[in-house]
Amino acid sequence: MNYVRKSLLGLGVLLLASAVLLWFLPARWLMPWVEPQLHGWRLQQVQGSLWQGRAAEVVSPGGEMVGELQWRVSRLALLGRLLSRVSFNGPQLQFSTTVERLPGDRIVLSDANLHGELSALGHDFTSPWGQPRGEMQVAAPQAELQGGWPLQLDARAHWKHAVMRTPHGDVALGELQMQARAQGGVIQAQVHDDGNGPLHVDGQIQLSPLGWRLDAALRPRQTDPSLHRWLASLGPASADGSVVIHRSGGLATPARTLK
Numbered sequence: 001m002n003y004v005r006k007s008l009l010g011l012g013v014l015l016l017a018s019a020v021l022l023w024f025l026p027a028r029w030l031m032p033w034v035e036p037q038l039h040g041w042r043l044q045q046v047q048g049s050l051w052q053g054r055a056a057e058v059v060s061p062g063g064e065m066v067g068e069l070q071w072r073v074s075r076l077a078l079l080g081r082l083l084s085r086v087s088f089n090g091p092q093l094q095f096s097t098t099v100e101r102l103p104g105d106r107i108v109l110s111d112a113n114l115h116g117e118l119s120a121l122g123h124d125f126t127s128p129w130g131q132p133r134g135e136m137q138v139a140a141p142q143a144e145l146q147g148g149w150p151l152q153l154d155a156r157a158h159w160k161h162a163v164m165r166t167p168h169g170d171v172a173l174g175e176l177q178m179q180a181r182a183q184g185g186v187i188q189a190q191v192h193d194d195g196n197g198p199l200h201v202d203g204q205i206q207l208s209p210l211g212w213r214l215d216a217a218l219r220p221r222q223t224d225p226s227l228h229r230w231l232a233s234l235g236p237a238s239a240d241g242s243v244v245i246h247r248s249g250g251l252a253t254p255a256r257t258l259k
Helices: 002-023 027-037 075-079 225-232
Strands: 042-048 052-059 065-073 082-089 093-102 106-117 131-146 149-166 169-183 186-193 199-208 211-220 243-250
Touching (some): 027 042, 169 199, 211 225
Antiparallel strands (some): 052 065, 065 082, 093 106, 169 186, 211 243
């Protein structure tokens, strides 16, 4: 009986020590397990604990220091509920959100905010319309993702000083805004300008895992030759330089909604 009592006491001490270690676990101790999952990104000058910490330097795979990362993880994770607050701050990108992991590979983002310079995308990022430049501000009060795709979404974006960089020079587009909602994995987005810039924009975008559709009406408010030339590259232009775009792709194309 004395042996059993000592064994239970030893087990209790071991469990208590493990709990204390986990409660105050230094974040830097986890780096050998975390960094192999970061695909070449590195966290340096790591401070704090697993539950609340900071990486003073986030280094890209190319060796560039891009900012700092802070996190705060609820200790409810010990009971199976993973809830955390993450923020990233860099010279070209700032981002913060609350993250909750749910069963079924689902993630809920709350109070997500992003502010970034599109030049941070680099010269390799381009589109058929050119390389986007300017400031992007995004606010998403709520988003539910599964496998990285939004099942539910409520978001607004503001593209400030919007510019398309083309082989013929930069094309100023003005101030553009977008409202996006997703229901059941289908995203509906409205895009328009602020009414005062060089380009009138009225567009709708529909996205799903199976296909996408873009319907947009673009009309220049100015006689800028570079803007007219850029519009003409997108499709047949009318006498006033306006262009109507209907494009789609994927396995299943959503129905047209733009009038």
